[in-house]
Amino acid sequence: MREKIFANALNQIYELGPKRLILLKNYLGGFENAWGASKQEIEKITGLKDFNDLRKNIDPEKEWAILEKENIKVIMPEDENYPQKLLETPYPPAILYVKGELPEPSALHLAVVGTRNISTYGQEACKKIVRDLSQAGLVIVSGLASGIDGLSHKTAIENKAKTIAVLGSGLWEKALYPPENKKLAQIIAQGNGALVSEYPYRMLATRFSFPQRNRIVAGLTTGTLVVEAPEKSGALITAYLALDYNRDIFAVPGPIFSKNSAGANNLIKAGAKAVTEAKDILKEYGFEIPSSEKNISLSAKEKIVLEALNEPMPVDEIIARTALKTEEINSILSLLEIYGLIKNNRGEIYKI
Template identity: 45%
Template sequence: MSSIKKITINDESYPTLLKQIFTPPKELYVLGNLEKEEKNPLAVVGTRLPSSYGKAICYSLVKELAARGITIISGLAKGIDGIAHEAALDAHGKTIAVLGSGLNVLYPSIHKKLAEEIVGRGGALVSEYPPDTPPDHWQFPARNRIIAGLSQATLVIEAPKKSGALITAFFALNEGREVLSVPGEINKENSGGTNNLIKLGAKPVTQAQDVLEIFGLETKLDQKEIIKPDSKEEEILLKILKPDESIHVDKLTELSKLLPSAVLSTLTVMEINKKIKNLGQGFYILNL
């Protein structure tokens, strides 16, 4: 891994968008590649405990956005943050993680490998705290202003009414940045915050195009990105699987009318070939 760099607010390389917020950090510690002006920077935040719906939406949306040249900025937390970073990397895009601890005290430690991959593939880890600063609860709301400040817009995917993700959204609103929200079921706790944001004027997002048009980017999928089956079983499953809605293996078996063993073996091969994404607990989505 590269060495940690210190950037002060008076340095030429200090990020332009971050410098414009009301309380920019006086110094940043950076591991990896942080540009003064990132390409199409978008904050993606949400709950640490996403549903299968939230996981599927986050992965498919972010992967397509990153493939279209959006730089994904998030907080390396469990849940939506981690999924957003992973989806960006899977799309061979750039992603930046803003930490609520020093860069030598990675938190959460479960994402150590993910953090290494972010840096190793051209992204960056960023913190306003000196490298050996341990995590503390008050530091995370403070770091959220940096996530919003580095970004041209903030996208919230699944957040209850009391969520740190909403802090990021309100920082963005206060800075005059665009706020976007993925709507959810009205009777689900994880949808309370996101649905309220839409009531307050956030732009609802139901497809990648809703985000891409803010950045003025091309939205048409390249023909080469269409997944092609390598077997009759794959052809059947591809007609059922979707990129924005997870489906359980039992449902796949029921709808495909294939033997359970055939479904499982085919899903394994498709996952190895990165045609699908395994969300855990038997749920799958298309890997577009």
């Protein structure tokens, strides 16, 4: 317990950071020893010159009491419940804060990541694939960001699956980012999984903390699915980290003219497995896939319309592509929706 108290106290010194925190532990034989070390020792190991000034304003017992009051657990690499997959990465966090309950480690954990600026295509692809993965019992891991991250968590919860949100801030409610996902964070922690962070309780997110937390997202999981991501995207950082950790990489292909899909398409060209449905992932891990083919006999014109829907599009575009009459298209779309083969989202028709 005392090691955790002093690990948390040292972690309040933002200037140390995760890597130097581990250095102190390794060089001085533990966090309690590090807390009591001289300014000269700390400077020699970490290069930090003002350690004493930073340390004097921190009360280890008081900081620990805050965590207990907020029902935040602290786990460290030597604990039995520390995620085994994180231990297999080059820099496992020296300290993890957990609010809620980590799902069973035996369950397959999959990272689902992507752009914050989600398109209709990305939204529907994410909901469809994550829904089916959740129903198969996978744990969905993401970063609580806007767009794909938040939608992945929500879809997992809606389908009775567990989810883990890895934060780029501390677990203090006022530090959670983005603010619009605070309610979602509460729902996750209240019986639907866990919020996880390596950062001290009150730390606000920075532009450096998000890329750094991506290593935990990749490290917790067996594979990473990129749903929709432009060429320069934090989601690709997660994918490349997963690759470094020898984990599986999956990506949802998108329209070739869509900047939002350029990153995912490039991953596929580089060797990531293309995913158009959850089965593509489930088969990789030996899940039994029940037959769910819809035994529907389609007319020639219905087949033409369905084949034209290779991406979400408005009715006018479908008419232009198929050269069918407006009244025919409206009738066919109604039937295809009844069959459960297509859906209409705010005027855009897409194939399910």
